[in-house]
Amino acid sequence: MTHPGTDTRSLSDLTTPCLLLDLQRMRKNIDRLASHMASLSGTLRPHVKTNKCIQVTQEIIAAGQVNGITVSTLQEAEYFFAHGCSDILYAVGIVPAKLPAVADLTRRGCHLKIVLDSVEIAEAVVADAEKRQVTHRVMIELDSDGHRSGVRFDDDRLLDIARIIADSPDCELVGVMTHAGESYHCRDAQSLLALARQERDTSIAAAERIRAAGIACPVVSIGSTPTALAIDHLNGVTEVRAGVYVFFDLVMAGIGVCDTSEIALSVLVSVSGHQKERNLTITDGGWMALSRDRGTRGQAVDYGYGAVLDSESRPVEDLVVSGASQEHGMISRRASVSPLPYEQLPLGGLLRILPNHACATAAQFDEFVVVDDNNRVIDRWSRTRGW
Amino acid sequence: MTHPGTDTRSLSDLTTPCLLLDLQRMRKNIDRLASHMASLSGTLRPHVKTNKCIQVTQEIIAAGQVNGITVSTLQEAEYFFAHGCSDILYAVGIVPAKLPAVADLTRRGCHLKIVLDSVEIAEAVVADAEKRQVTHRVMIELDSDGHRSGVRFDDDRLLDIARIIADSPDCELVGVMTHAGESYHCRDAQSLLALARQERDTSIAAAERIRAAGIACPVVSIGSTPTALAIDHLNGVTEVRAGVYVFFDLVMAGIGVCDTSEIALSVLVSVSGHQKERNLTITDGGWMALSRDRGTRGQAVDYGYGAVLDSESRPVEDLVVSGASQEHGMISRRASVSPLPYEQLPLGGLLRILPNHACATAAQFDEFVVVDDNNRVIDRWSRTRGW
Structure with missing residues (x-):
């Protein structure tokens, strides 16, 4: 998917400072996770907040195992939608003031999914969908490791939120998602594998609780670069998200997931x-x-x-x-x-x-x-x- | 110099996150340093790397006591030159690869000054000026507080560099400049005043050494936001540089120069x-x-x-x-x-x-x-x- 131009200059022709991307290293990194996913029959939804670049994202898609992308801002959603990516998870907790922009993208044909983790925001999303006569596609954010946001799989609010969304004729409950951000603090392969399993198993447990309540919960979405590279099976998981693995960095080397x-x-x-x-x-x-x-x-x-x-x-x-x-x-x-x-x-x-x-x-x-x-x-x- | 548009909306109409600038607070901050400079008969060369914005810079100029601007990149120099600022100090040590861009700005009428602190770079600048048939205007960077770059006022290399530039028919020795970056570590008014005096007095001493060697050294340029606000007289100093004072921030509050x-x-x-x-x-x-x-x-x-x-x-x-x-x-x-x-x-x-x-x-x-x-x-x- 690369389109090399005629710009075959040497480094000494560049204005410093500038950001160099080693294409062969990147392709090797992309292939590594794609191969791991293939070996587990897994599907990737790459997080493009790291690259914010359609050419890099096209390289990821070309390597296979990809179904849709993950973004961290609605601006990224607009950019990637304009460049042909139409299946997008906006993976940062929605606030009601951003729903008009979400509705606008949805009306233009973007299959955009939003995330939330509270009854209050769920009610606001339902009210907005009804008011605007647009379908808001919702994933419930899970807290799998005490890292940041989300509801725990065993929290009663999980079912409350699921019911509010599922009961609305104007909303679609897509599934559950989590990000094991605590993986950035792991220092060895054993603790990383344990965290990756916890991320997977609590997410599956959350989906099963929702399903046991008679509510459809098709998607189970998990991921971070360290846990995605460490996970040993994906039975019950429908998609894995990761972004940094494309480039890697010194923090990832410190965790031990790359050299x-x-x-x-x-x-x-x-x-x-x-x-x-x-x-x-x-x-x-x-x-x-x-x-x-x-x-x-x-x-x-x-x-x-x-x-x-x-x-x-x-x-x-x-x-x-x-x-x-x-x-x-x-x-x-x-x-x-x-x-x-x-x-x-x-x-x-x-x-x-x-x-x-x-x-x-x-x-x-x-x-x-x-x-x-x-x-x-x-x-x-x-x-x-x-x- | 403000040109308010018709954009009189409330904060709740904005997309978050966004960067708010409180105009009245900014004007008060700008006036504070302008008044201090006026009371000391001083001249400001504001560092616009903090704002990177022509409207903010026009507000600074409108408040008076200003002669020229300071930038931290050649891109800033291009931007502000395109917006009518023609007297510009590029206050980051020049590297030879950037001299073509410097020469280009100079040829287009920008009164651009570059800084350096070594014999090797001085010789490269002289050679470049001769080769391109353009006048490079040079300031020698002084190390007044062991913070970062520059030569000490009592270092023999100071005179070596001054001679190399002054002896070149293609270069102009504009003067000496320093930045007392250690002021960011001061925690009380007494240590801040001491550092401000040291920044001033060592710079004047450097200029006097150059002049005593029979070399013209018209400009003595000093400054940082904390020392500019603290300094008690400017006899012998031709210009003061500061940038953060326009906005202030929590670090400046921690130093004690603002609330x-x-x-x-x-x-x-x-x-x-x-x-x-x-x-x-x-x-x-x-x-x-x-x-x-x-x-x-x-x-x-x-x-x-x-x-x-x-x-x-x-x-x-x-x-x-x-x-x-x-x-x-x-x-x-x-x-x-x-x-x-x-x-x-x-x-x-x-x-x-x-x-x-x-x-x-x-x-x-x-x-x-x-x-x-x-x-x-x-x-x-x-x-x-x-x-």
Whole structure:
């Protein structure tokens, strides 16, 4: 699904900082989860909030096992619907003020599903559907791990909400969904598999409770990148959601679900200064480019604002971005106070910074600069943003 | 310089999350530094990286004491030059690959100044100016507080760099500049005044050293929001730079240079869920809206990802955004475990979140929604972004 243009320039022709996407690494990452899903007879509904880019999403779809997409904003829903994706789960708890935009998308033919986790919002959605004479498609958000939002599978409100939606002639209860966000805090394969099973089994239990009450609940939707890669069977699950796996990042490497050599995103920066008295090197990649995400802070290896590679993606010893201001990155050693290898950090030279969190770093840019195995620029893919 | 449109809607008509700019608070903040500068016979070169918006910058210029602007990217230079600002300091260390873009702006009539802090980059700039037959205007970056980049006033390299630039018929040595970034770590007025004096006095000393060597050094440029507001005289200083003072933020309140009631920016969010068992409220304002900046973490009052106000800008007890995922904010109490005042946090209701760091939060949005004292929407001002 790639359409390489005539843009076959080298990295040194780019304006720094910019966001590089290693196409072969990304394709390998996409294939990895697609293969895992195929082996489990599973279906993916990829979360495109990480990429916000139709070309990346087309690559995911081309790899197979995909049925629909997941978005985090109605703006993403508009963008992907305009680019031909019509089966969309908006996976952030709906607020009533957003229902006019939901209704508008639905009327234009988008098969949009919304999520909620309270009786009050369920009643507001039913009232809105009746008022607007539009069908609102609803999934009930489950709390499978105490991470954030959702109702527990054994909470009485689960059935109350299901009944409110199912009893409305203007609403459709699509099913239940959850996101095991606590997987980001797992540190070994055993705890990750346990959490993935918990995410799956509590979701199936919730659907079974609803069905036992005589209410149809066709869809059971689960997922996060760590649990999707760890899960051992999907019997009873109809779809799996994940987004970061396409690129991976240092946080995912810290959880153990990828190696740093598999991370497909990096920020290209230029060296602007040496501060040898303080054993620092300064670059033009500050937090405006890297984001303020410090997701590796609590992990075994803290990479600061990112790990430092040379322009050909080879790690430069143990160097990290130890500090960042808006347009300055400060590079130092992570694990020692030895002098920096300044000969590998020449003034004006290029470096690549691996991101802590792919979603956050990518969001700082309006496009991916797509590079091939030889670090030639082969395309530029724009990203959407906003709400 | 404001041109209110016909967009006089209420906050409830807005799509959340969005970025609110309180016009009266901003004007008061702008006037405060303009008055301080007037009282010291000082001149401002405002740093527009915080606002990235021509309307905000026109408000700053209209308040007086302004001569030129400061930018943090060449993209900002292009944007503000296109909107009529022609005297621009690009205050991030230049790298040789960016000199073609600098030369292009200069040839089109932009009075653009670049900064550098090494002999190597100075030589590259001289060679580039000769090759392109364009005048590069150069300021030497000083390290006045060990914060980041720059040469110390007493470093021999200061004179070496000055000579390289001054000896080139194709370059102009404009002067010296520094940024006392360590002011962000000050916690009382006494240490702040001491740092402001150090920033001023070391910069003047650097200029005097250059002049004593027979080299013209007309400009002495200093500044950060805390030191600009603290400084007691400006004899020997030709310009002061500051950016955040226009909006202020929780970090500035923590330093003591403003009160939280003076912060002119907030993010409008909607309540999407209650998690009463965990004493949390969920909103649609996650880190994509608030940024990942945790600048108050090391301060006396840690506001998490931001302080919570009601829609009319009144603080809601001690509530803060204690956690954030991409499109979810988690609200809890900062200083106690008492139950949340859920009646003030109704499902679907609006809240305003004060930002830790105005530069970072504003960068997550493409526009300011300008509101008046009565919380009516009176205009929308777009922001630029990128490199």
